Every structure is written in structure tokens, then in C-alpha cells.
Amino acid sequence: MPFSQDFAQVHYQSENGVVTLTLNRPERINSLTAQMHADLRACLDLAESQRDTKVILLTGAGKGFCAGQDLTDQETNTRDLGEALEKNYNVLVRRLVCLPYPVIAAVHGVAAGAGANLALAADLTIMGQNAVFTQAFIRIGLMPDAGGTWFLPHRVGLQKALGLAMTGEKITGQEADAMGLIWKAVPDDQVLLAAQALATQLAQAPSQALHETKQAMWAALQQSLDQQLDWERDAQRRLGRTADFSEGVSAFLEKRAPQFKGS
Known part of the structure; x- marks a missing residue:
């Protein structure tokens, strides 16, 4: 039976073995907050408690996937950014990687900073051909986190990784596909449909x-x-x-x- 539940900043839906988690702050391009992290942890707890869960599909509401950390969130206004990483981002990335089923990210619009690396933490990332991916950290005097310094060189090699991180250059989904950063780029209006089709395929696999x-x-x-x-x-x-x-x-x-x- 289909099941859905609204958390404060994430929408949870489960149907036919596919659990869809939709980041739900469209007015802020789904920028990440402490509350959203708490919601994602609760959603993953719920997904793991349901015996029929076979695939996790992660997407965003509105015009973009995720603009990264919300710099107005209270937890950002601290000198110990490492504590915030250890409490939220590191927990989330480790959990996504260790889940016993595939994680798919459907990226439309923009995936920036930690939002980009959240998409890369998925096992399979599908992007719109014209969606924008950027390691925006350098623009505010930081380095990539949320696994970015690991995902990038492992996917595209050291030179490309350093270039993306040091310049914060924006690349399209089509470019990300060509350099091997993601699984596949599809037409912009087909991103969610393609991700859902892939999720259904994997839910029927062994x-x-x-x-x-x-x-x-x-x-x-x-x-x-x-x-x-x-x-x-x-x-x-x-x-x-x-x-x-x-x-x-x-x-x-x-x-x-x-x-x-x-x-």
C-alpha cells in the first residue's frame, strides 16, 4: 500500500518498494538546515523499519535539487564548522553509503556545495542535461565537505577534482555525465521520470x-x-x-x- 508522511522539511513517500525522499524547502532551493538533517535521519529510520523498502530515491521540490547549506541557519553561525559536519553531514553521507539498498539522486535545477555532494553520495545520480552542478565552497572561503574531497577525485581524477573545487566552476549535467561524475544526464523535463523508472527497475531486481x-x-x-x-x-x-x-x-x-x- 502507498504510504506518505510530511516531516517539517522533507516529504516521505513509499510505494512498491521505492521510498522517495523529497527535500521540501522550495522557497530556499531546498538549502540544508539542522531541521532537514533531522528529518532525513527520521525518514531513513522509517524506511529501514519498513520491510518492503528496496530503493531510496532522493529529490528536491520546486525549481532545484539543493542549493547547499543554508547560511542563515543557526548551526552555520558558529566557528566550529567541524562540529556541524560531524553531527549532520558526516552522519548522513555515511548512512547513505551503508544502506543495504540502492540510493538514487534525481537532480534538477541546481546542486551546489553540500547539495552537490549529497547528490554524489547516492549510488546512482541522474541529472538534467542543463542542471547546474558546482562546488561553491571556495566562494565563501571554504573547501568541499560532505564527502566532496573523496567523491570528486575518485570519480573524475585529481586534476578535474582540483579544478572543480578550486574554481567553483559551474558545469551542466551533460558535462558531468561526459566526465564520469554521474550515472546519466537526461532531458531536463525527464529527470524525475527517469529516476523513477530506474528505481522501479531496481525494486524488481534481486x-x-x-x-x-x-x-x-x-x-x-x-x-x-x-x-x-x-x-x-x-x-x-x-x-x-x-x-x-x-x-x-x-x-x-x-x-x-x-x-x-x-x-
Whole structure:
């Protein structure tokens, strides 16, 4: 059954295994506040408590995805920005990466600063071709945070990462796609539809295989080839004992569409 709930600054909707979290401060281009972080944590708690959750889709209300940190928010007006990062952004990024199901970000309009890096924390990021991505931190005397200094060089290499961070240059979704920063750029009016179609596709996929794939890929960024081969061996052993593997093989041999159950 479809379910929805309005938090103070995030809208929660769940249907057919897809949980959609919509940043809901359109009048501020969904700029991030302490309240929004609290809402996102509560939303993820709710999603994990629902046994049918298979995919998280993150998007923004109004004309843009997220303009980054709201500089008028009380927590920004402190000299210890590290404390705010540790309390909010670091918790959020770590959680998105560690969730046992895929996270998709649908980016339209603008994704700036921490908003851009929130989009990059997703496993798969879809952007409008003309949407704007910028590491805006340098304009206020800061460096990228919310995982930006890790995501950027791992996705596009050191030179491109430094260029984006040091200049704050704006790039389009089409440019982000071309440099390998995101999964895919689509026509601006198709962003949410494309993200929803992808979410539906993944919700129908074998969930344990998706979980193991996500864990293995993230682990590979920290491990040697030898360690990764051992990881693949152990994960594939677990997947080979699932009902979904048996169903997948049977469906292939019988030339029919598989009906995966997540077991």
C-alpha cells in the first residue's frame, strides 16, 4: 500500500518498494538546515523499519535539487564548522553509503556545495542535461565537505577534482555525465521520470544481489585486488545459496522473466 508522511522539511513517500525522499524547502532551493538533517535521519529510520523498502530515491521540490547549506541557519553561525559536519553531514553521507539498498539522486535545477555532494553520495545520480552542478565552497572561503574531497577525485581524477573545487566552476549535467561524475544526464523535463523508472527497475531486481554489489563496489575503493577477489568469493557464495539465484537460473533456462522475491 502507498504510504506518505510530511516531516517539517522533507516529504516521505513509499510505494512498491521505492521510498522517495523529497527535500521540501522550495522557497530556499531546498538549502540544508539542522531541521532537514533531522528529518532525513527520521525518514531513513522509517524506511529501514519498513520491510518492503528496496530503493531510496532522493529529490528536491520546486525549481532545484539543493542549493547547499543554508547560511542563515543557526548551526552555520558558529566557528566550529567541524562540529556541524560531524553531527549532520558526516552522519548522513555515511548512512547513505551503508544502506543495504540502492540510493538514487534525481537532480534538477541546481546542486551546489553540500547539495552537490549529497547528490554524489547516492549510488546512482541522474541529472538534467542543463542542471547546474558546482562546488561553491571556495566562494565563501571554504573547501568541499560532505564527502566532496573523496567523491570528486575518485570519480573524475585529481586534476578535474582540483579544478572543480578550486574554481567553483559551474558545469551542466551533460558535462558531468561526459566526465564520469554521474550515472546519466537526461532531458531536463525527464529527470524525475527517469529516476523513477530506474528505481522501479531496481525494486524488481534481486535485492540481495544489489546489496552485495553495492558493498563490494564501495569496498573495492579501499582494497587491493587480492582482498577484493576474496570479497567476491565470499559474497558470491552467499548469493549462490539464495532462492533468487535458483529462480534466475530457472527463468533463464525456461526463457521467461524471473520473479525475484528478495530471498
